[in-house]
Amino acid sequence: MFKKKLSPYEAAAHLIHIAANRFRENWDTELIELNKMLDDKQKINDEDYADYEILLALLSTELIVVNNLSPEKYHTVFSCVLNLASDTEGFEEYSFLTLKNDYPRGIAEAKKRGELEIEGIIQVLAEKLDITLNPLRGTLLMQMVIKNAGIWKNIVQNYKIS
Numbered sequence: 001m002f003k004k005k006l007s008p009y010e011a012a013a014h015l016i017h018i019a020a021n022r023f024r025e026n027w028d029t030e031l032i033e034l035n036k037m038l039d040d041k042q043k044i045n046d047e048d049y050a051d052y053e054i055l056l057a058l059l060s061t062e063l064i065v066v067n068n069l070s071p072e073k074y075h076t077v078f079s080c081v082l083n084l085a086s087d088t089e090g091f092e093e094y095s096f097l098t099l100k101n102d103y104p105r106g107i108a109e110a111k112k113r114g115e116l117e118i119e120g121i122i123q124v125l126a127e128k129l130d131i132t133l134n135p136l137r138g139t140l141l142m143q144m145v146i147k148n149a150g151i152w153k154n155i156v157q158n159y160k161i162s
Contacts, residue, residue, distance in 0.1 A: 003160040008073055011161045012080035015151055019058050022148040024051070030144050037137050050129055052091055053098075057125040057145050059085065060103035064117050065152040073161055102128070118142060 006014065031050065035043050044050045059081060067074045085095040102124050110120025122141050126133045131141075155161070 005162050006159045008076040009080045012077050018151045053128050056098050057121050058148050060121050061149050062152050
């Protein structure tokens with residue numbers, strides 16, 4: 001079977017585009033559900049920031065998949081994702097630092113505790129959204145991220161990254 005070729009940059013752009021579109025499909029409903037679980041001090045009022053932060057958490061999750069399925073391309077794809085995400089108006093430096101430092105730190109800490117990598121991502125996401133985690137909130141945040149994942153797997157199944 002012939003697969004269309006994508007450069008790592010094109011694959012990273014595809015990843016970000018699909019992630020953003022998947023997530024936005026259900027964002028309003030999910031925000032309502034999340035806010036129902038939060039007390040008044042923790043309710044999410046800045047929807048744009050929360051939307052973007054959850055997108056960064058999803059991209060961090062996808063980068064784990066890149067490392068697992070395409071380890072030889074991980075550093076190149078990671079750099080491309082960093083560069084593309086850093087081009088987001090109003091979030092330039094924030095995107096870069098969050099993807100390069102914050103989520104990897106959370107993943108490393110989760111691994112030290114013997115937890116799954118996604119648990120580290122959810123911990124960082126909760127901190128960034130100023131949400132005190134409990135099992136129900138953590139499960140909802142995890143669901144918001146995980147249900148939109150699987151993008152890189154589809155990319156490598158349908159394209160040759162070269």
